[in-house]
Amino acid sequence: MKYYNSIVDTIGNTPLVKLNKVTKGIRGTVLAKVEYFNPGNSVKDRIAVSMIEDAERRGILKPGGTIIEGTSGNTGMGLALAAIGKGYKCIFTMADKQSKEKMDILRAVGAEVIVCPTNVAPDDPRSYYSVAKRLNQEIPNSLYPNQYDNLANTEAHYVSTGPEIWRDTDGRITHFAASVGTGGTISGTSRFLKEQNPQLFTLGLDTYGSVFKKYKETGVFDTGEIYPYLTEGIGEDILPQNVDFDVIDQFIKVTDKDAAIMARRLSREEGLFVGWSCGTAVHGALEWAREHLTDDDVLVILLPDHGTRYLAKIYNDTWMNDHGFLENRQFKTARDIIT
Ligand code: PMP
Secondary structure, eight states: OOOOSSGGGGOSOOOEEEOOSTTTTOOSEEEEEEGGGSTTSBTTHHHHHHHHHHHHHTTSSOTTOEEEEEOSSHHHHHHHHHHHHHTOEEEEEEETTSOHHHHHHHHHTTOEEEEEOSSSOTTSTTSHHHHHHHHHHHSTTEEOOOTTTOTHHHHHIIIIIHHHHHHHTTTOOOEEEEEOSSSHHHHHHHHHHHHHOTTOEEEEEEETTOSHHHHHHHSOOOGGGOOOOOOSSOOOSSOOTTOOGGGOOEEEEEOHHHHHHHHHHIIIIIOOOBOHHHHHHHHHHHHHHHHHOOTTOEEEEEEOBBGGGGTTTTTOHHHHHHTTOOOOOOSOOHHHHHO
16 A cells, blocks of 8 residues: 555655746746645645754654744644644734635644734734744743744755755756745755755845845845835845855845736646745746756756635736736637627
8 A cells, every 4th residue: 555644744755847838938948846736735844844843852842732933824834734643733823914815724724823913013012923922932832933043944955855856857957946035945955956066056036125135245134125015925124044145146036016927827828826936936037047048957946835825816816906917918708708
């Protein structure tokens, strides 16, 4: 019989899928590492197990314990799945700007979700960050993984995402691209790949409103770079310990609109129903590839999550129109014909 002992054993070994349409005019081979094949539909499943098992080894999480994390959704989903088999309780604090679907998914897998106001400073006692910290202090045998500064995050990608890409490309990968939030994905994967091939080039995709690109180029933490943006899961107004700037060669910034349009193109033209930051990664990476990629190059772009989480946003035409993101329609729909 071939079966997995639990759902967490299905995490990882996600496929590489060639991009065929959106890559028109680009030389070389462009492959997507499609992370929505993970059971929680995102790349963050990988770090959940890594952070929990690290805490168990260090004795800071014991049987019957509670996991408390501030999350925009994906890390919470991974933690919830890993917690089920191990018998831990989960409490997640979320800012009220996050989509209701994300909160409902977490509740569906047994987590308690506490919704906190978005528009308060991080050190305000009502912020999702402060509430998580307070619960961690007040609940005995509880763990606050803190995915931003917990290096078990980067480590998960060093031992899984990197080796999988190296194996599946037969060591022929020449370029790696990923969007950056906590930095764990790009740093762990790139560190592994550069150890195999020091010539490998790594491109980080950042968003307007975030500090990473400017910091890489100047070494200055410029608060003038910080302003509101919409794309979820990427860009920061802090420098998380998981961003290792030494293994990221260059950053490119992508707008909310360009990312949304590319995510929709990936769904319609490649059949890859992916999340918003996947659009960021592909738009930015292809912009770079158009100028630099040569025939023998192999570029792998990591796609972090699934489109279901964004149905009410980038996959909703009214929402897209309200935000000025909808391109002119080029075709007649069936409704245009019958009305
Ligand atoms: N995209 C999405 C949708 C995410 O949830 C995350 C995780 N914050 C990322 C990209 C970036 O991954 P990382 O935190 O590993 O940099």
